Amino acid sequence: MTMAGPFVTFVCLLIVLPQIQAVSIPYNGTVPLQGCQIPCMTEVNLHLFLHQFVDGPNQPNRNEETLVQTSFPFGFGTTIVHDWTLTETTNSKDTVVARAQGVHVQAGLTKDNRWYMTHNIEFEQVRFAGSTLQVIGITAGLESGQWSIVDGTGQFIMTQGIISFTNHPASTWEDGIKELNIRVRYTTPQPV
Incomplete structure (x- = not known):
């Protein structure tokens, strides 16, 4: 029987050592990235108006559609898809800056108007055209509130943020303005 030479031992260590290290890292541990430098963060503040043209009979301009209508109390489970428009003014006929496309679901079994909402805000104009923000929160039934921005694409990669909203006094039943x-x-974004 021959003993393994130093070269064979070295090769075995190169193969086996990374597996041993991988097993030794705890599941919920934090491991720093090698050679990673933290890129610069940018903050932007936008002031826009959301226009919700509700679903319903005789609503030719509506920008939402009921997919599921339930018979549960408070309409629990009712699901509506939306494509709300965002402008820089309260006038819904102004240039559309972005669209909030997603769904809202009546999630309140004990309260009316507890709509859980998730959508992407996709920008159509100028600097942020083609970029999106992923947004979640509760809408309807609240005069004011906040939605979480949980991520984004395009110019808004690795995003976090908040949208504070209020129902605008110029709102009508046909055009709910937030x-x-x-x-x-x-x-x-860093150059590749």
Whole structure:
């Protein structure tokens, strides 16, 4: 029987050592990235107006559609898809800056108007055209509130932020206007 030479031992260590190290890292542990430098964060504040033209009979301009209508108390489970428009003024006929496309679901079994909402805000104009923000929160039934910005794409990669909203006094039953103050922090894209 021959003993393994130093070269064979070295090769075995190169193969086996990374597996031993991988097993020794705890599941919920934090491991720093090698050679990673933290890119710059940018903050942007936007002031826009959301226009919700509700679903219903004789609503030719509606920008939402009921997919599921339930018979549960408070309409629990009713699901509506939306494509709300965002402008820089309360006038819904102004240039559309972005669209909030997603769904809202009546999630309140004990309260009316507890709509859980999730959507992407996709920008159509100028600096942020093609970029999106992923947003979640509760809408309807609240005069004011906040939605979480949980991520983004395009210019808004690795995003976090908050949207504070209030129902605008110019709202009508046909055009529910929400005034949005959007505060976004995102990682400035690095050249590849």
